[in-house]
Amino acid sequence: MPDGREYRLIDADTHINEPPDLWLERLPARYRDRAPRIHGFDEGDAWVLEGVADPINFGLNSTAGMAPDRMQPWVRWEDVRPGGYDPAARLQEMDRDMLDAAVLYPTPRLSHYLIATKDPDFHLAQVRAYNDWLSEYAGHAPGRLGGILLLPNRGVDQAIAEFERAIALPGMVGALVGCYPHGDLQIKPEDDRLWRAIADAGVPLNIHVSMVDEMPRTHTDRIPGDIRFYDAPRRILQFIWGGVFERIPELELVVAEVDIGWVPYMREQIDDRYRRQALGARLDLPAPPSHYLDRNVSFTYITDHYGVRNRHAVGVDRILWSSDYPHVGSNWPHSWRTIAADYSGIPPAERDLMLAGNAQRLYRFDTR
Incomplete structure (x- = not known):
């Protein structure tokens, strides 16, 4: 760490709360009347977005420290935890949780909107504004805060240009792909140029929960957390079956x-399906699919006692602890209590990798 201390706990998946003036202040003047903005409703405050019928409330994006029976989807902006938008306050809240460093992702439904914006120039302007703000936030303490820049998706050249611009900004440690560079959910051979640029920069490509190419449904009309159970394996398989990891072995996902x-179930099944069906599917990989899963893919978890107990079948060097702060999944400021329950009896060397070492290696917290 910058002060010479060791990294003992790195949170590999946390979130910020985008401030109300982010796009109003940073977009070019011609776009400001279309900018995402916060509006007050009787129920509370919410984001109002061009072309999106339902306002996006943010109460459950700022529940850290609350008991479940106190959590409300609608709140006023002034009730949001300051650490979500103020980096100095964030460091104080991290210290209270004895957290050394944090990887920073956007608010999902806001990032979904940015990803799904079809106007290419407006899309890029919003993405650039977000990346600039995130760099200023993370750059407040680059050894402790690591920003995951958002990739635009209106062409490979655009995505590469913004990646190379934004990754050079202070505090940036990785790139978030919300959908593939052409604006859809099908990986293409020409996307390799972007993956190569990311690999050459020595930072990981990141998928947060799922990918989208249009504004998803509201949370009220689906089972909570349902998409976590099926989209991630699909995207991983696209990279494996598509040969991306074979062509670009340095790429970390x-x-x-x-x-x-x-x-572990996925590892077993992809090898079995490949052995039985590769010829008919016209797949030709020089190594079993599990080879790429083990070498190129890492996973963050919040609470997964079963997974931690079966860590060797997952890969100890591929597991990253996370808290989801300040969202509903967070146990802040008592993260170490849940860690103690999950990690009882685990050798210190393995514990240290999953709690800090793997994230430190991937996001280069000791070198940025």
Whole structure:
């Protein structure tokens, strides 16, 4: 760490709360009347977005420290935890939880909107504004705060240009792919140029829960957390079956907030399906699919006692602890209590990798 201390706990999946003026202040003047903005409703405050019928409330994105019976989807902006938008306050809240460093992701439904914006120039302007703000936030303490820049998706050239611009900004440690560079959910051979640029920069590519190419449904009309159970394996398989990891072996993929207990089953099944069906599917990999899963893919989890107990079948060097702060999944400021319950009896060297070492290696907290 910058002060010479060791990293004992790195949170590999946390979130910020985008401030109300982020896009109003940073977008070019011609776009400001279309900018995402917060509006007050009778129930509370919410984001109002161009082309999105339902306002996006944010109460459950700022529940850290609350008992479940106090959590409300609608709140006023002034009730949001300051650490979500103020980096100095964030460091104080991290210290209270005895957390050394944190990887920073956007608010999911806001990032989904940015990803799904079809106007290419407006899309890029919003993404750039977000990346600039995130760099200023993370750059407040680059040894402790690591920003995951958002990739635009209106062409490979655009995505590469913004990646190379934003990754050079202070505090940036990785790139978030919300959908593939052409704006859809099908990986293409020409996308390799982007993956190569990310690999050459020595930072990981990140998928947070799932990928989208349009604004998803509201949370009220689906089972909570349902998408966590099926989208991540699909995206991992696209990279494996598509030969991306064979062509670009240095590429690191982190799949965040999907937990780990299912990974051993996936490993077994992808090898079995490949052995039985590769010829008919016209797949030709020089190594079993599990080879790429083990070498190129890491996973963050919040609470997964089963997965931690079966860590060797997952890969001890591929597991990253996370808290989801300040969202509903967070146990802040008592993260160490849940860690103690999950890690009882685990050798210190393995514990240290999963709690800090793997994230430190991937996100280069000791070198940025």
